[in-house]
Amino acid sequence: MDGIHDLGGMQGFGRVNTPDSGRTHDEPWEVRAQFVGLLSKAGTGSMRRRIEELAPAEYLASSYYVRWLAAAENTHLRIGALSADDLERWYRHFEADPAAEVPRGDDPALAERVTARLSSGRPLPDAAAPAFRPGDTVLVRRMHPTWHHRCPRYVRGALGTITFVCGQDRVPYDDPTVEEVAAVYTVQFSSLDLWGRTDEPPFTVLVDLWENYLEAAP
Amino acid sequence: MSHDHDDHDDHDHDHGHSHYDSPKSRRPRSSFELRTMALEAALVEKGLLATDAVDAFLDGIEHTMGPHNGARVVARAWTDPAFKARLLADGSAAVAELGYTGPEGDTVRVVENTDAVHNMVVCTLCSCYPWPLLGLPPVWYKSFAYRARAVSEPRAVLAEFGVTLPDTVEVRVWDSSAEVRYLVLPQRPAGTDGLGEDELVALVPRDAMIGTAFAASPAQG
Numbered sequence: 047m048d049g050i051h052d053l054g055g056m057q058g059f060g061r062v063n064t065p066d067s068g069r070t071h072d073e074p075w076e077v078r079a080q081f082v083g084l085l086s087k088a089g090t091g092s093m094r095r096r097i098e099e100l101a102p103a104e105y106l107a108s109s110y111y112v113r114w115l116a117a118a119e120n121t122h123l124r125i126g127a128l129s130a131d132d133l134e135r136w137y138r139h140f141e142a143d144p145a146a147e148v149p150r151g152d153d154p155a156l157a158e159r160v161t162a163r164l165s166s167g168r169p170l171p172d173a174a175a176p177a178f179r180p181g182d183t184v185l186v187r188r189m190h191p192t193w194h195h196r197c198p199r200y201v202r203g204a205l206g207t208i209t210f211v212c213g214q215d216r217v218p219y220d221d222p223t224v225e226e227v228a229a230v231y232t233v234q235f236s237s238l239d240l241w242g243r244t245d246e247p248p249f250t251v252l253v254d255l256w257e258n259y260l261e262a263a264p
Numbered sequence: 265m266s267h268d269h270d271d272h273d274d275h276d277h278d279h280g281h282s283h284y285d286s287p288k289s290r291r292p293r294s295s296f297e298l299r300t301m302a303l304e305a306a307l308v309e310k311g312l313l314a315t316d317a318v319d320a321f322l323d324g325i326e327h328t329m330g331p332h333n334g335a336r337v338v339a340r341a342w343t344d345p346a347f348k349a350r351l352l353a354d355g356s357a358a359v360a361e362l363g364y365t366g367p368e369g370d371t372v373r374v375v376e377n378t379d380a381v382h383n384m385v386v387c388t389l390c391s392c393y394p395w396p397l398l399g400l401p402p403v404w405y406k407s408f409a410y411r412a413r414a415v416s417e418p419r420a421v422l423a424e425f426g427v428t429l430p431d432t433v434e435v436r437v438w439d440s441s442a443e444v445r446y447l448v449l450p451q452r453p454a455g456t457d458g459l460g461e462d463e464l465v466a467l468v469p470r471d472a473m474i475g476t477a478f479a480a481s482p483a484q485g
Contacts, residue, residue: 054388054439055416059409063424067404068471075297077400078283081321082304088312094390110391110406115300128306136302136309140293148284148305153314160317164324167365169356170443196441198388200415212444213371230442232373237416246419249435254442 047192050102054200055241076111083118085160088127091222095194096121170213173229176257182208183263184233186255193220197259201251204240205263206233209252217256228257283322324366330399333364334447335468337374337397338479339461342452352376355447359397369396369445375438376449377475382429383436384422384475385446386414394445398470405474415439425476448472450479 053059071077083093090096096117097105105113122128140146178184186201196218210232217226237249284301285293293301307313337359341348351358355372359365372394375383387393388411393401404410413421418435422428429435438446450472456464459482471477 051389053408053411056408056412059407059412061424062404062407062410062413062421063476064404067407068402070400070402073294073297074283074285075294075300077322077326078304078318079296079300081318081325082300082307082313085314085318085321086307086312087314088307088310097390106408110403112296115296115303119299119303122303122307122312127310127312128303132306132309133299133302136305137298139305140298140301144293148301148315149308150315151308151311151313152316154316156314157316157320160320161324164321164328164366165363167356167360168370170371196389198439198441200388210373212373212442215443230444232444241416244417246417247431247435249418249437251415251437251439253439254444256442 047098047194048190048199049098050100050105051098052199054198071111073111076109076114079111079115079118083114083121086118086122086127087156088122088125090118090121090125090127091220092194092218093117093121094218095220098194170215170230173211173214176211176214176229176231178208178211178229178231178257178260178262180208180210184208184231184260185263186233187259187261189259194218195259197255198253200240201233201235201253201255204235206235206239206253208232209234212254215256217258230254230256231260233260283319325395325400329364329366329369329396331397331468331470331473332465333362334394334397334470334473335465336362336461337364337447338449338468338473339464341374341449342456342464343461348449351449359447364396366396368392369394371444372397372447373438373444374447374449375436377451379433379451381434381436382422382427382475383438383446383448384414384418385438385440385448386411387440388412388415389441392440392445394447397445397447398473402470422476425471427476427478448475450477453479453481455482 097113188203208231212230214227214229217228232252233255235251341351351374355374359372391401391406415437418437467480469477472479
């Protein structure tokens with residue numbers, strides 16, 4: 047979807063390097079919320095998609111980890127894995143008793159798979175039949191998808207040059223069971239083709255794009 | 265810059281499995297912490313969450329993975345030309361030689377800074393980042409400002425980090441919008457010819473591997 051998450055090139059957000067912004071997070075619950083969402087067995091699908099569909103005003107008003115938390119809550123409620131009463135009851139329980147602990151529910155077989163995954167690499171396989179080769183000029187398609195995708199708005203309609211064929215990968219969609227696979231390319235753009243002349247000397251932007259997002263330059 | 269996080273790591277780890285603030289901690293739990301606890305408890309209650317799997321993942325991302333791994337890769341590349349050649353040709357395979365693989369690090373490309381080229385990495389759509397090599401991303405990497413500005417005014421962003429480059433240097437910004445994860449290979453600082461790999465590791469700050477800092481000189485390191 048073309049949501050608020052697609053921030054490349056937007057203005058008005060202020061400084062990047064601010065005091066304390068070198069930390070990874072401030073509170074232990076923050077990373078916990080991210081991984082509870084990622085490791086839920088409820089079939090939440092892509093958490094990226096779940097975060098993108100937060101209302102724009104909520105997205106902008108929330109910290110990074112609050113977005114993960116809200117997306118995880120929303121998803122479990124929507125698919126019926128949890129009820130609002132479930133969350134409310136436990137919230138009141140922990141609010142009322144500061145010493146209360148979160149119950150454990152261990153699954154050693156899953157923990158073992160997670161541990162194994164943490165030390166295994168699965169590089170993208172080579173693209174079986176890429177339509178483009180390094181050096182080819184491509185045009186990023188004009189499109190307006192309502193589904194989950196990974197094509198930033200700021201490159202659409204721009205001409206770029208294929209720099210690498212990264213391999214092939216599942217095309218991101220809403221439905222995680224869709225098994226469409228396509229080549230992924232690193233496409234190189236000149237800043238002049240994205241932003242025109244600016245205060246800075248021209249520079250290069252490289253974006254990884256699925257073949258579906260590209261067509262041969264006219 | 266990183267000591268706050270290190271404090272958190274220790275604090276976090278002392279409390280073993282909970283990964284929440286100690287009930288004896290100095291202030292009431294925030295509503296966000298209570299919501300996270302409620303979500304976790306409700307999922308456990310329904311049999312939808314494996315606490316030990318969450319703990320294992322958190323332990324990996326906060327302790328095993330981290331910028332110490334990326335710095336090792338950089339120092340190895342500085343001292344071992346054959347490794348460097350393999351690293352730039354096939355980053356995934358080369359970092360796997362050192363065991364730095366895992367989620368958000370399956371396909372790795374290493375991009376080299378030179379006198380002519382300066383690379384920096386961003387994820388404009390979310391916060392993609394090479395976990396096995398760098399751990400969790402810093403707050404600034406996840407900020408709206410960085411995600412918005414890195415691709416449209418990289419030199420202004422770099423200047424905020426104290427990095428200024430001659431106009432003749434080509435700035436290359438890598439937007440990690442698919443599943444490739446990027447690591448910047450910073451230039452080896454002058455005056456380090458006699459140093460070994462272990463000493464060089466200490467000269468590689470995390471931000472140098474994202475592209476918003478230079479490697480440190482031995483005096484700074």
